Amino acid sequence: MSLEQIAQLLQQRMGLDASTVGLGVVEHAVLQRMTRQRLDTTEAYLLQLQQDAEELQQLIEEVVVPETWFFRDLHPFQALAQSLENELQRRPLRLLSLPCSTGEEAYTLAMTLLDAGLEDGDFHIDGIDISQRNLAAARTARYRPNAFRGDQLGFRERYFNAIGGIYELDPRVRRTVHFECANLLETDLGTGRDPYDVIFCRNLLIYFDRPTRERALDVLDSLLHDDGLLFLGHAEANALQGRPFQPLPQPRCFGFRRLADRPSPREPQPVARPLDWTPSSRLRRPRPAAPALATAAALSQPEPPAETAPSLEQRLAEIEGMADQGALEDAAAACEALLQTEGPVARAFYLLGLIRHASNHIEAADALLRKALYLDPDYCPAISQLALLCERQGKAAEAGRLRQRLARCLERHPEPSS
Template sequence: MTPAQTMLRAATGLNLSKSIVERAIKNRMEQTAAKDHDDYLRQMTPEEMTALVELVVVPESWFYRDPQAFVAMTDFARARLAANNDRLVRILSIPCAGGEEPYTIAMVLTDAGIPPENFMVDAFDISPTCVARAKSGIYGRNAFRAQDLAFRDLHFTSAGDGDYRVNDEIRKQVRFKQGNLLEFDLSTRAGYYDVVFCRNLLIYFDKPTTKAAIEKLSALLMDDGQLFAGYAEVPSFCQHGFSPLSHNQAFGLQKETAAPRKSLHTTRTPAKPPAPKATRSIASPPSLPPSAPAPRPRVAAPAAVKPATAPPAVAANLLAEARRLADLGDIKAAETRCRDHLALHPESAEAYFILGLLNELTNKPKMAEDYWKRCIYLQPDHYEALCHLALLAEANNDASGAAALKARAARIYKRQQAS
């Protein structure tokens, strides 16, 4: 790692590549007329560090991004207020990028009929530019990617040139401030928030920084509160004291002290209550201990079965049944269904993905890795498989491999969200 990378990691916690750092420094050298690279670093000031950080953070977001998290949050807020209608539900959004997420939170709760005096959103971002943009409340077309834009007519007014400004009744529900999660002072905010949104930040951190960030978030969150993360980050939270919630596609978590049991479910089907013997989450395992290499699994299609003769519904039902059996804790039967599906469709990336989850669940990380590698060979943009491979690489102390997989997953995630 170069001195510049080390310096920026200390300032942001981000695991940045050499090319990104050097490109940002080159840009700032042109702006500051520094003689050379070393001269630029020697003359570093807090103000210049802020300008440099602006060039390496990733502030992209949009309104109603990953909407299931907002649905789960609303249900939770309603339950809080049903128990005590005089309380204030406190919500944290970090990082808040340009403000799209915290404003969405305010809009969703307002539309749900929750009075403004019963909730408040705090929003932090390391970038002063992002915070300034968020405070302005003015957004262009790129911030409105949801299929249903009725919220824009309800909560925005035209600002000219195709821009829109958030209405004041929504803006006053959000308090923006520049800040770095890793530098938070917990003396006045320990156990302060009912709900925390921290989505797609940890994917840029190394293992020690991830652990430190989760400890901060855990301290900020009430013991019975809820936290919403990005899919790639759920396993990391489960390794550090959190358990997944059963809201499908919301990627919500709570502290293990508030949830002694974890639901066993995949991320592509509605969650079901776990059977008594199901104690770990197939989507979010609490740990991935290294083990000795296992023989590569063989999946062979019976000669008597021709893929073309099997109705598509049969194959789809086999995968659905595999997920159902996994939810019930019947790993062996779930594996059998996946293999039956592969007999009909030998190039099914999703079947290999599920087999990887099942082997991960039974502490066979090498076999899980083999299956996920087959999955991304067949489907290079399989986001979930890349996330789990990144987690395995971290468990095996392969920091560079994990960083590369996380970066690849992050690029795919952005493309999928944009489309």
């Protein structure tokens, strides 16, 4: 019982919904801290947590997921650079990376702006995170090879010095970022702060339940300039449903512009589509295609009737047809366009995974199928395909577990939704 209470305490304080990482992660962290504190029972540890804010911070340090790397997903940074040409004209430009973890995202913002021709005095970047440990690492600006992933690493040559297997960031970049320890769920985070033109809040909302996500979005909204840009993680973009944000036109950047003139409650609410959090929502109702960047006035026009746009199911069936006929690249492009306009859809990730598998892009296929299953854990075709892929990668144990999961799933859903 105490373990659940500790998980609740963590959720109240930092938002973490233990079910997103597994209660085992919390349990492991608690055991680590109990050993350090020489405590034998979770009851005694819970008591200490309730009385000692510093111990709660230490537990938070144990449970946070610090995973990050430079230029994590290129699209948002490309979209940011493109936005400098038109909407982002204020100087100095104010940017926020929250959560910034060990600093890679905040420094990536700086490199993006410098590469786009801005001078270091033209912008100000804050990096905020709840973890003191991550921030201490961020401030050293020294990175191991694991912080650099993918094959577009030209920036490493331009902005880092390699010394004995460690990459040290150029002080010119380092100086542009200011780090601060704070909690996204603090409602007064914006007090005394100038608003930000751009906020990156990626890969944190996925660890929150829906009410906590809403609280976090309220705080982000209070930090953002009236017409600022908000970038979320790829699985988080649809959390903005019902809020006055307009998707940026660049595909797969998961960036949104806040609409300065908010429509009144009587007017139709723009943009964001709901996240497919539940298995039953694997196929959404038909929706008209998303408008390109639009003014609030345009948004107050009635939406076109749904019949004018092909339904999601029709679009997915069309993509399947293309793939069946061997037009794999066209099918992949159509799938990506669909994900851009509709947000995360399990079946679209599955199809794209299938296409990537067929064209031998194993790592990409693996990631896409896992995304499909993240959105819809009971999506049998994706489980089956991932099992095949694991076998192909020599991961026999995982393939076996997936087959067992498939069997359980088929029992629960005798008619698979392929």
